[in-house]
Amino acid sequence: MxxxxxxxxxxxxxxxxxxxxxxxxxxxxxxxxxxxxxxxxxxxxxxxxxxKTELNIAVTGETGTGKSTFINAMIGLQNTDPRAAKSGYKETTKEATGYPHPSQSNVRYWDLPGIGSVNFPAGEYFKKMKFEIYDFFIIISADRFKENEGKLAEEIKRLGKKFYFVRTKIDAVFYSMRMEGKKINEEEVLEDIWSECVNNLREVGILTPSVFLISSFIQDQYDFNRLNKTLEDDLPNIKKRIFVLAYPNRxxxxxxxxxxxxxxxxxxxxxxxxxxxxxxxxxxxxxxxxxxxxxxxxxxxxxxxxxxxxxxxxxxxxxxxxxxxxxxxxxxxxxxxxxxxxxxxxxxxxxxxxxxxxxxxxxxxxxxxxxxxxxxxxxxxxxxxxxxxxxxxxxxxxxxxxxxxx
Structure with a gap:
């Protein structure tokens, strides 16, 4: 006015x-x-x-990539909390398990079993996980791009769902390089990892992939905040509201x-x-x-x-x-x-x-x-x-x- x-x-x-x-x-x-x-x-x-509006977020990827730790970071729980997603060095998720936000119960993160494990070979995975019930997917990766991650991306695209590719444990990458005595240019390393992820996704038909490099333990570095902002911006207004209200106060x-x-x-x-x-x-x-x-x-x-x-x-x-x-x-x-x-x-x-x-x-x-x-x-x-x-x-x-x- x-x-x-x-x-x-x-x-x-x-x-x-x-x-x-x-x-x-x-x-x-x-x-x-x-x-x-x-x-x-x-x-x-x-x-x-x-x-009453619900937001269901699927977190998927191969076993051992840090899916549970990521979920706990997103909902503000320590891994030792009884309500936290179970994490460990071996496969801990046997079925799709929903973890409600501790104070915003209409927001739920789903820890899906790792694709490609003995219990869930890729061929059976897509039938059992009921991909259609989730608002969007976060594919978690922690190392070199794997064939199964490409299959996940293709299937989610076929269903017409949004997905975000998240490379975790970036802090561990730099820790290993320092332990090996390598000279590090963080910006170049991050650009190389990001480019590799983007190029591999493009090879399986994802022309404009959303790729984020994060550490679930250090949320104020790398792309953790950019990931949250992107998820927020991509949601319709009512779901955007509940996603924002579910942020941990960091x-x-x-x-x-x-x-x-x-x-x-x-x-x-x-x-x-x-x-x-x-x-x-x-x-x-x-x-x-x-x-x-x-x-x-x-x-x-x-x-x-x-x-x-x-x-x-x-x-x-x-x-x-x-x-x-x-x-x-x-x-x-x-x-x-x-x-x-x-x-x-x-x-x-x-x-x-x-x-x-x-x-x-x-x-x-x-x-x-x-x-x-x-x-x-x-x-x-x-x-x-x-x-x-x-x-x-x-x-x-x-x-x-x-x-x-x-």
């Missing part, structure tokens, strides 16, 4: 990213004919879809990205609050639907890894104590979330008059009109925005302490 500040400008496709064009048109039509009450059904349906940027993603559907929750009626909160001049508030704040806390289990996992990974991590979080954010917590923290208390323009929602169809639905919408939006900011700021401080970031 002309004249708006950069902080207020909101891209419509971003703000309404979870709705199709047809759904947005229906929102507008329903509101014009029946007001907030009529748009409630579509928004409730969309929120259920956000909660950096300030990841936490902030989660915060922006969660902000995108606060307006939907506020609309429901405006439609289902208001329950007064003592100490606030306006009213909200308390159950919507509490459920959303607990969900935000879990997504930002501030719940007890997530803090313990981070402590285990970084060798920090849980007490050190909790020390930088507002105490009330770690306690039971109820109406008294909301009042005590003063979320939304300063709001008197809010406009659609001021909160940056003017670009979403219908929202300007919904704002006139009453104080419940306004206060719910304000409280959830304040709560999300507090939670995001606390999660940033936790990451800084955990990883020693200044």
């Amino acid at each position: 002309e004249g708006a500040s950069s902080s207020q400008q909101v891209d419509e496709s971003e703000s309404a990213m979870f709705f199709t064009k047809e759904e947005l048109n229906k929102l507008k039509s329903d509101f014009e004919t029946g007001g907030v009450e009529k748009v409630k059904t579509l928004i409730e349906k969309k929120l259920v879809e956000l909660d 950096s300030v940027e990841i936490v902030q990205q989660k915060g922006r993603m969660l902000q995108k559907h606060i307006w939907m929750l506020a609309t429901l609050s405006g439609a289902v009626g208001a329950v007064p909160i003592p100490g606030l001049s306006l009213a909200c639907d308390v159950s919507i508030l509490i459920g959303a704040i607990i969900h935000f806390r879990k997504c930002l890894c501030l719940d007890e289990a997530s803090l313990q996992r981070l402590a285990n990974i970084t060798d920090k104590s849980v007490e050190e991590l909790k020390a930088v979080v507002k105490a009330a954010l770690l306690e039971k979330i109820d109406r008294h917590t909301i009042t005590r923290l003063g979320w939304g208390a300063a709001v008197t008059v809010v406009s659609a323009f001021e909160v940056g929602l003017y670009s979403i169809p219908v929202i300007g009109s919904i704002f006139g639905a009453g104080s419940s919408f306004l206060m719910t939006y304000a409280i959830l925005t304040d709560a999300l900011k507090d939670l995001t700021d606390s999660a940033v401080r936790v990451v800084k302490v955990a990883y020693g970031i200044d």
Whole structure:
């Protein structure tokens, strides 16, 4: 909108990213004919879809390439965690095994048995693995390109599925070269490995392969972050959301990205609050639907890894104590979330008059009109925005302490 500040400008496709064009048109039509009450059904349906949509990621390759270790790195678990994918020096995966994300259970990584092993020769592998149920595939390799990896790529392409070729254990390559006393130019070595993978995939008919060189133990080097960004960008909006929220909190940027993603559907929750009626909160001049508030704040806390289990996992990974991590979080954010917590923290208390323009929602169809639905919408939006900011700021401080970031 002309004249708006950069902080207020909101891209419509971003703000309404979870709705199709047809759904947005229906929102507008329903509101014009029946007001907030009529748009409630579509928004409730969309929120259920956000909660229930599943993401199934297949991790496949030859035995011993580090598939299990990769999965554990992606979901933020140590290999010794009882819920972690089993890893070892011998073949440990006898059947396709799903590993749900520890806090986002609708995200599941599937560790497929190694192709080409005695138990799963290539000819039988494709029949037994039910490739069609997965959203995309990650082919893990740890050495020279193998024939079976080419067969995997061909079969996945035939099924019309996306796949990403990941060469793991790059750190081990450089370790071996140093132990042999070789002079190392890391950039040249990485280029040679990458080119070999690309050329071999092209030979089996994959003209534009996606190839990444990573170490599952050193996620801030090589292509680990680029892999995550590519997977995120290639997913449709709703699955992109759950993939982002399943990131382990390894950096300030990841936490902030989660915060922006969660902000995108606060307006939907506020609309429901405006439609289902208001329950007064003592100490606030306006009213909200308390159950919507509490459920959303607990969900935000879990997504930002501030719940007890997530803090313990981070402590285990970084060798920090849980007490050190909790020390930088507002105490009330770690306690039971109820109406008294909301009042005590003063979320939304300063709001008197809010406009659609001021909160940056003017670009979403219908929202300007919904704002006139009453104080419940306004206060719910304000409280959830304040709560999300507090939670995001606390999660940033936790990451800084955990990883020693200044």
